[in-house]
Amino acid sequence: MSKSIIVLGAGSIGVATATHLLQRGWDVTMVDRELPASETSYGNAGVINGASFVPLNNPGLHASLAKYLRNNTPYLRYNWPYILKNIPWALQFLQSSKTRASRITCDALHQLTTPALDEHKAMMQRAGNMHRLSEKGWLKVYRKGAGYDEQSFEAQLYAERGIDIQKLDAAGIHDLEPSLRPIFSAGYLVSGAACINNPSMLIREYAEQFVKDGGKLLRENIKSLSFSGNQTHCHLENGKQLSSDQLVVAAGPWSGDILATAGFTVPMRFERGYHAHYHFAQGETLSRSVHDIESGFIMSPMEQGLRITTGVELNHRDAPRNYSQLEQVMPSVHEAIGITERTDDPLWCGARPTFPDSRPVIGPAPGQPGLWMAFGHHHIGVMTGPITGKALAEQISSESLSMDMKPFSPARYIQRKRGAGKSVAKSVAKSSA
Ligand SMILES: Cc1cc2nc3c(=O)[nH]c(=O)nc-3n(C[C@H](O)[C@H](O)[C@H](O)COP(=O)(O)OP(=O)(O)OC[C@H]3O[C@@H](n4cnc5c(N)ncnc54)[C@H](O)[C@@H]3O)c2cc1C
Incomplete structure (x- = not known):
């Protein structure tokens, strides 16, 4: 037996x-x-990306700390009482963003992210739901910035590991995603990445x-x-x-x-995130998930419409919801693409579990x-x-x-x-x- x-x-x-x-x-x-x-x-963004092995607490976090201390960015917010109650976790999280520690984590996560797409495909073939997968890469775009920073920690690891990055100018972005408004001056495509049209x-x-x-x-x-x-x-x-x-x-x-x-x-804490679904305006569409890096949101085309997902809110899993990051990014979403009203789906909040x-x-x-x-x-x-x-x-x-x-x-x-x-x-x- x-x-x-x-x-x-x-x-x-x-x-x-x-x-x-x-x-x-x-x-x-x-x-x-x-x-x-x-x-x-x-409620996630549905991205499958072999290059997603660099966590939030990487050496770049230190460089951005002064900005994050203001606690008003779309990328990272926190609830002060929650942080004060969890100071040992917060200090260890910061400690792990130092270069040596972060590299150890990146090496470990790389083992999980590299085979992620193939392992999904094996399950999709068995379940007969390959139609949910779109293998057109993951697009990251900048409004003002110079684009892909070859000197960043992330870029160095990508180069070491042979991650295929295609740098793009405004015309290149338009060719890939004609519905995006011409406000993005630079970007890059992570070619090997894929998106799911309904993760649930x-x-x-x-x-x-x-x-x-x-x-x-x-x-x-x-x-x-x-x-x-x-x-x-x-x-x-x-x-x-x-x-x-x-x-x-x-x-x-x-x-x-x-x-x-x-x-x-179990010293695990929570990086909460939110989503909202919108109807595309007539004739507008996206072929892949798009990360508006400076504005701090991801747009993912889903069966339900356009899913907007937010950055990180460090807070208790069950704390009252705080939609301010979602509200903060919505004007930028309207600048980026034609959408009409929200769908009937409720606003969503999920808690990314994090050590x-x-x-x-x-x-x-x-x-x-x-x-x-x-x-x-x-x-x-x-x-x-x-x-x-x-x-x-x-x-x-x-x-x-x-x-x-x-x-x-x-x-x-x-x-x-x-x-x-x-x-x-x-x-x-x-x-x-
Ligand atoms: C905004 C946002 C965007 C994200 N984008 C991505 C992305 O693009 N790509 C990606 O890979 N990941 C993404 N993630 C992360 C991803 O969603 C999570 O890492 C993943 O869903 C965690 O899966 P899980 O199975 O561990 O937890 P869950 O999906 O939460 O599953 C846990 C299950 O346990 C059940 N359960 C709990 N307690 C009990 C109990 N007492 N009895 C019975 N059942 C119980 C729950 O009902 C639940 O179904 C995102 C997350 C967020 C919040």
Whole structure:
């Protein structure tokens, strides 16, 4: 009989992990309290980019600190009480932006981003949803700036790793995206990048394929975890219990709350972001995602219309929403492209889950055999879902590993209170972070 495993969370990371485990012969049950990809994996910009291995906390962050201290930019805002409550996290986040530390993270993330597109294509071929992918690159544009800065940290890493960048002038931008107004003087195309026209549906279709292939998908709210003998237990809101030989926690921004019920402390915090959907004006369209770098927003053509996504708001996952970054960028969006009114979809807010070194945790839980972790993918969790799922499934199945997993070890941050979690089940408490 095959060994049983529960995957907690059906976002980008959970669905891909469940799929890869099923392909390796595991008896897999995936559990989510919502439909698959209803949370963070719903509202993102849908970009798959092998070059997205440079995190926000790179050496360029130091150069911009004075600007960010004003706390009024579209790129980065923060809630002061949240930062003051999380000073150790904030200091470690800054510390990780120093050149040496940042390079270590970039090397690690490069392992995830490079195969991201091919791993998605393999899942798309199986799920029959290749039509959601557009392989036309990712366009970055400047209004005043000189364009691609060859001296930047990012550009140096791109050159070292052979990332294909096509520099563009105003005419080149117009040729690629004729609907963009002629306000952009320079830009560049990351040629190998791709975009998805509906990330939530893409992942939901992966989940449907997982079920067709024999996986189980349950819609339940997990309140707590416990462990006894060789079994892991999920305690459900309805009072029932699910047990299995192994358990993967892939609950994105909620992973810390769930793990706290078994005595784990998870120093993960949140880079929130927002989106709004607009109708294109008559005859206007975009062929790919466009990043207006100086104005601090991304425009992504989606099935729902034009999705505008914002930069980062460092704040608690559950804090009241603050739409000021979205409001701040909207005049610039109207300058950039013809749109009419907002669609009927509500404004959206999601919380990118982030560790201080901007590397996710992918691997075994410290001190608890049978428990595995896969979360903390900040800005790159949709693109790196399939490769994360593959890398974790290899570990769980004791296969030879296709990448160096040490940089993603959960043990680098996650601790367990002594004596906690033997068979005690506390309910998910509101995170104090
Ligand atoms: C504005 C914005 C733009 C972004 N753009 C991109 C992009 O272009 N490309 C990219 O790759 N990434 C992007 N990201 C990041 C990406 O969206 C995330 O990294 C990714 O979605 C995280 O996936 P996840 O599976 O870890 O979490 P989630 O998608 O949040 O999944 C976690 C799941 O766990 C479930 N869950 C939680 N608690 C429980 C419980 N107690 N019981 C049962 N189920 C539970 C939730 O319902 C949820 O479905 C963006 C993010 C934002 C906010």
